[in-house]
Amino acid sequence: MPHLDDFDEGLFVGILVGEGHFGGDGRQPQVTLRMHTRHEALFAWIMARFPRTKLYGPYHHGGRSYYQWMARGRALVEDVLPVLEARLTPAVDAYAAQRFAEMVDRYGDVIARERERIARLG
Numbered sequence: 001m002p003h004l005d006d007f008d009e010g011l012f013v014g015i016l017v018g019e020g021h022f023g024g025d026g027r028q029p030q031v032t033l034r035m036h037t038r039h040e041a042l043f044a045w046i047m048a049r050f051p052r053t054k055l056y057g058p059y060h061h062g063g064r065s066y067y068q069w070m071a072r073g074r075a076l077v078e079d080v081l082p083v084l085e086a087r088l089t090p091a092v093d094a095y096a097a098q099r100f101a102e103m104v105d106r107y108g109d110v111i112a113r114e115r116e117r118i119a120r121l122g
Contacts, residue, residue, distance in 0.1 A: 004083065008049055013087045015042070017096040022103040029107035030072040031080055037065040050079050077114040 004012070016022075021032040035042070037058045047055055052075035057067040071080040081104075090097045104111065 004049060009083050009087055012046065012049070012083060013092070015046075016084070017088070017093045020096075022096075022099045024103065024107050028072055028110050029076060029103050030070055031076060031084075031103075032071075033069040034066055037067060040067065043067050043069055050075065052079060074114065074118060077111055078118060081111070 016031065016033065019033055019035055021034075022029075023032070024030050033046075040058075043055055046069060047053065050071065053069060053071040054075075055067060055069050059066055059068070084100055088097050088100050
């Protein structure tokens with residue numbers, strides 16, 4: 001993963017505070033961002049900084065055109081979570097910080113297992 005400067009981290013966290021979803025599929029945690037296709041350059045910016053994440057789309061249905069970005073598994077645990085854990089605090093946005101904390105709590109065992117697996121792989 002490329003090194004992120006303070007601007008990169010701040011912009012990334014700000015986007016997720018305003019538009020992101022912190023949740024999971026019942027088995028694993030995920031951070032999701034869904035936005036109109038007019039934000040294609042922003043998704044390219046995110047993918048350049050988090051290349052192990054996934055970008056889906058463009059999708060066109062229901063009168064909407066959008067991309068969906070997702071961070072799961074190793075990309076979430078190694079690349080995205082450290083930025084969110086360091087930067088997304090209640091002082092920044094209490095509601096988003098709570099949603100993030102709930103995701104981490106709900107999937108804490110999955111996150112811990114993935115961190116252990118990564119540590120074993122070196």
